Amino acid sequence: xxxxxxxxxxxxxxxxxxxxxxxxxxxxxxxxxxxxxxxxxxxxxxxxxxxxxxxxxxxxxxxxxxxxxxxxxxxxxxxxxxxxxxxxxxxxxxxxxxxxxxxxxxxxxxxxxxxxxxxxxxxxxxxxxxxxxxxxxxxxxxxxxxxxxxxxxxxxxxxxxxxxxxxxxxxxxxxxxxxxxxxxxxxxxxxxxxxxxxxxxxxxxxxxxxxxxxxxxxxxxxxxxxxxxxxxxxxxxxxxxxxxxxxxxxxxxxxxxxxxxxxxxxxxxxxxxxxxxxxxxxxxxxxxxxxxxxxxxxxxxxxxxxxxxxxxxxxxxxxxxxxxxxxxxxxxxxxxxxxxxxxxxxxxxxxxx
Amino acid sequence: xxxxxxxxxxxxxxxxxxxxxxxxxxxxxxxxxxxxxxxxxxxxxxxxxxxxxxxxxxxxxxxxxxxxxxxxxxxxxxxxxxxxxxxxxxxxxxxxxxxxxxxxxxxxxxxxxxxxxxxxxxxxxxxxxxxxxxxxxxxxxxxxxxxxxxxxxxxxxxxxxxxxxxxxxxxxxxxxxxxxxxxxxxxxxxxxxxxxxxxxxxxxxxxxxxxxxxxxxxxxxxxxxxxxx
Numbered sequence: 052x053x054x055x056x057x058x059x060x061x062x063x064x065x066x067x068x069x070x071x072x073x074x075x076x077x078x079x080x081x082x083x084x085x086x087x088x089x090x091x092x093x094x095x096x097x098x099x100x101x102x103x104x105x106x107x108x109x110x111x112x113x114x115x116x117x118x119x120x121x122x123x124x125x126x127x128x129x130x131x132x133x134x135x136x137x138x139x140x141x142x143x144x145x146x147x148x149x150x151x152x153x154x155x156x157x158x159x160x161x162x163x164x165x166x167x168x169x170x171x172x173x174x175x176x177x178x179x180x181x182x183x184x185x186x187x188x189x190x191x192x193x194x195x196x197x198x199x200x201x202x203x204x205x206x207x208x209x210x211x212x213x214x215x216x217x218x219x220x221x222x223x224x225x226x227x228x229x230x231x232x233x234x235x236x237x238x239x240x241x242x243x244x245x246x247x248x249x250x251x252x253x254x255x256x257x258x259x260x261x262x263x264x265x266x267x268x269x270x271x272x273x274x275x276x277x278x279x280x281x282x283x284x285x286x287x288x289x290x291x292x293x294x295x296x297x298x299x300x301x302x303x304x305x306x307x308x309x310x311x312x313x314x315x316x317x318x319x320x321x322x323x324x325x326x327x328x329x330x331x332x333x334x335x336x337x338x339x340x341x342x343x344x345x346x347x348x349x350x351x352x353x354x355x356x357x358x359x360x361x362x363x364x365x366x367x368x369x370x371x372x373x374x375x376x377x378x379x380x381x382x383x384x385x386x387x388x389x390x391x392x393x394x395x396x397x398x399x400x401x402x403x404x
Numbered sequence: 405x406x407x408x409x410x411x412x413x414x415x416x417x418x419x420x421x422x423x424x425x426x427x428x429x430x431x432x433x434x435x436x437x438x439x440x441x442x443x444x445x446x447x448x449x450x451x452x453x454x455x456x457x458x459x460x461x462x463x464x465x466x467x468x469x470x471x472x473x474x475x476x477x478x479x480x481x482x483x484x485x486x487x488x489x490x491x492x493x494x495x496x497x498x499x500x501x502x503x504x505x506x507x508x509x510x511x512x513x514x515x516x517x518x519x520x521x522x523x524x525x526x527x528x529x530x531x532x533x534x535x536x537x538x539x540x541x542x543x544x545x546x547x548x549x550x551x552x553x554x555x556x557x558x559x560x561x562x563x564x565x566x567x568x569x570x571x572x573x574x575x576x577x578x579x580x581x582x583x584x585x586x587x588x589x590x591x592x593x594x595x596x597x598x599x600x601x602x603x604x605x606x607x608x609x610x611x612x613x614x615x616x617x618x619x620x621x622x623x624x625x626x627x628x629x630x631x632x633x
Contacts, residue, residue: 111538134544138542143539145535145538147535165553207539
């Protein structure tokens with residue numbers, strides 16, 4: 052697949068740490084290409100190297116090998132002074148907000164503007180506009196210690212936007228927040244992406260965060276990039292085991308399967324257990340009725356999760372199919388023809404292990 | 405009142421004015437304390453910052469520089485002050501032209517205090533949230549900007565706390581310097597009060613020093629309260 056050169060390109064990045072004689076390869080030969088306007092998610096468990104990788108983008112972490120190209124500029128070759136200039140085009144928000152305790156909310160947002168050529172009034176207007184954008188106008192004179200976690204992250208976002216960056220890096224920015232606040236912060240980021248056209252790279256260990264705003268996903272494990280693609284493809288058709296795990300925890304199907312096994316329903320299930328994955332228009336087909344009419348098969352829904360991702364419907368269902376064996380085979384063929392991904396599940400066998 | 409003073413503090417009254425009196429001694433103590441506090445403060449802040457930024461995780465790491473400075477600070481901190489006073493006599497003479505009197509005491513006071521304060525500054529500044537430093541780097545601030553806008557700003561309450569502590573221990577040193585010819589309230593307490601058995605002079609000297617300590621502590625606490633959020 053040929054991709055055009057993105058706004059952020061990491062090419063064959065290696066990051067190796069030497070610590071007390073031990074060598075740790077935090078990132079191994081990772082390349083990513085983020086297009087302008089993307090919300091690019093990097094997901095992985097802690098220790099997967101995603102935080103190290105994302106710090107390479109603005110060279111807070113110098114790569115041991117590889118190239119960093121942002122906005123057609125090779126950051127790895129810039130002088131310290133030019134690098135500082137380039138960094139102003141890359142906003143960053145952090146898990147622990149990293150606000151100045153000694154400054155008010157207004158002062159924090161105005162902090163990156165200290166050397167700007169704006170007049171005093173223009174600077175003031177700009178900070179007030181940013182505070183309005185993140186919904187904190189009434190908190191301008193408070194100190195960070197007087198704010199909740201979600202509010203602190205909003206201040207951090209406003210601060211990151213103050214230098215009008217084209218790229219925003221979010222380093223686990225929602226990991227210290229509760230689920231409701233997480234959703235609010237993510238939808239704010241999504242809004243900024245749409246309204247300002249800012250390119251966002253977020254790293255997280257939560258699939259839900261990725262699902263909410265990303266259009267492209269990269270999965271990292273042990274310093275390597277193991278799978279990458281657009282959200283829908285990854286979500287509907289994950290290839291690697293880790294990716295499947297992330298998708299499963301998000302749809303909760305693995306919990307359901309465990310419950311089915313434990314609850315004893317399994318003994319009353321007479322037929323075939325199948326997992327269906329589908330996306331797009333398929334959802335408009337009345338498949339349960341069709342299965343009955345065409346093949347005389349009763350489909351019993353054990354679990355269903357349907358959500359909208361990037362404006363497309365993505366669904367996962369667990370069916371118990373009852374009917375004659377040859378008809379079931381035909382039914383599965385019928386479903387497959389509808390572009391539904393069908394996977395037969397043998398619970399009894401897995402239970403016997 | 406006068407009667408009370410004459411009855412209970414006869415020697416204090418006798419020694420109040422004049423070249424070797426309390427008024428002069430108070431001025432000398434204040435002079436030694438504040439002039440050396442200013443010099444030791446500036447030197448200590450500079451050395452403390454250098455220690456923080458050149459350390460391994462600092463913003464401009466420099467192993468050789470850090471190790472050398474670190475050892476030097478330790479070395480000077482290890483010399484007992486009373487010995488330092490004697491050892492650096494020639495150096496003192498070179499710089500301020502005399503080795504006795506309040507001005508002669510300034511050089512050893514600064515050299516005795518600056519390394520201690522440098523260590524305090526270092527401890528205060530490493531407490532500054534590393535994440536905030538990282539955020540500032542990500543914003544494209546230069547190391548100098550990070551020192552002035554982040555380290556010194558965020559570390560200010562802690563710096564004032566250390567400054568207060570250092571000034572108070574400096575007052576202790578001025579008393580010691582006074583005893584070996586520096587003048588001031590320390591000299592008053594020892595060479596007048598103690599050696600001439602004029603106990604009231606010793607006690608009043610001590611009380612005046614305590615007042616000075618409490619005032620400085622109070623001012624420091626007030627400033628910290630104002631600055632901390």
